[in-house]
Amino acid sequence: MFKRVLTFIFIGCASLTFAQLGGESTYQFLNLVSSPRQAALGGKIITNVDYDVTGALYNPATINIEMDNQLALNYVSYLGGISYGTAAYAYTWDRRLQTFHAGITYINYGSFDGYDLDGNATGTFTGNEAALSLGYAYNIPYTDFYVGANVKLISSKLEQYSSFGGAVDVGVLYINEDLNLNAAVTLRNMGYQFTTYAGQQEPLPFEVNFGLSQRLENVPIRWHLTLENLQKWPIARPNPARAESDLEGNQTQEKVGFFGQLIRHTIVGAEIFPEKGFNIRLGYSFRRGEELRIADQRDFSGLSFGIGLKLNKLRFSYTHARYTSASNTNFFGLQIDLR
Template structure:
């Protein structure tokens, strides 16, 4: 039975996989970092199976009984007037220890000055997007594998244009309790627009990701490795600003080899005291670090760091990360135990 489920999962994945580049899909806010913990560990973590109720927004297979009656609220002041956040809650039913999960992701783009084609002011306008998700996970028989799924209802309003869509996330999780090792495969944003902005149907930001993590035996550290955007190869394009010229004036574009492409799919992170009341978190996103790198200038792009403090039934989290060469982002999170 387990082999059949995994085979069907992989066949579905293979039939739906398609390359997507940033800017070629709508509802890009679906791939925003969902919490300070995610941001601190590099931006995408798939394998945390604990109290963190926000984790299920990115991988529904991680929904578990420890999330019962946990409420999480997260907010980020991103760039300029753009602000976004997430909220999540889980509830465990009495029978068969089934846990249901609900989450919301929203982004407010602030206000903009509008002008017509000849430069006359048309006033100000705003933009915002929201996704509401419902998820559930279950153990596959008596194996070490868990399967989870969530459905998302998406609304978007950009000036006078509106759109509505629906999507699903699928996750397969492996837990080895003896080695304290987890691995996960996630397929995100399977779906489409139901109503379009102006009659043109656009693709959703489909993504396939694979992650691993393990708690070290004698050291209170849990390491994380995530391979993102596996549906896309190559993932990187030459940067025109890094073109070189020879003595004759002939220009050569930036060359990105096989290893360079592989490393751009990779995110690494580590969490110190992962099960304690105080955590220190560090992460590095190789793709973000490389794409924001400025020649002959050190700007620490791709690096992120955060902390978490638990006080009674509340846990506060904070993360500092660099997403542009001009500004930094600060992530704030609060999780409340309502039991």
């Protein structure tokens, strides 16, 4: 069984390496950060195996019995007046079938003023997208490996254009209880546009991530390391704003070496008191920090920090993520124990 899973993963990677990063595929909202906790740890954390029902939106292999009857609602005040949110719920059927998971991701791009080619006003229009997912995880017998999958239906409407698609996420998780170490691989958004916006087929934002995390033995900290977008190398492009000019006016474009490419795939995070009722979370996305930093300014792009607070059957989460000096993002989350 495990060999079949690995074969499927390698075939998926080989057949979907054409997938690109932001701006080069459709349904980009599928790769947005799904919760305040994930955002605080730098984004794209795929190794948490606990009560956090929203984590399964990014890695279905983390679906577990602790998520039973947990309902999570998250809201993000995003950039440029955009807002989006997620909701997730898990239910344990019985000891044999274990836990099923359902989730929704929704984004609203706000209201826009429309104009024709001659500059005449045509009224306002809106744009929004949504994805509904159903997930399940399975423990490979007599091993410490877990596999999971999310099946997603995707709907998008941008002005008068609409599109409908479907995708599958696959995750593999390894848990070493002796070392308190988790390792995971995810293949996300393997799918297809069933109906296009205007007759042109577009790829989905396929993404491969690898993650590690460990609960330190004598210190109340769990550290996280994620390598994102492993389906593409190189990941960085020269920033025209960082081009250098000599005395004759000749420009030299920014060069990104091997280490610069490697670091842009890296996300680090740490959660202090991860198993207590009050948590402190810190994270840093090197790609966001490099792409959004302003030369000769210290704006802390890429940094994020947040807190979690448990009160009886409620868990509150808040995260502030630094993007640029002009705009940053706040994440709000509420998880309810319905048991």
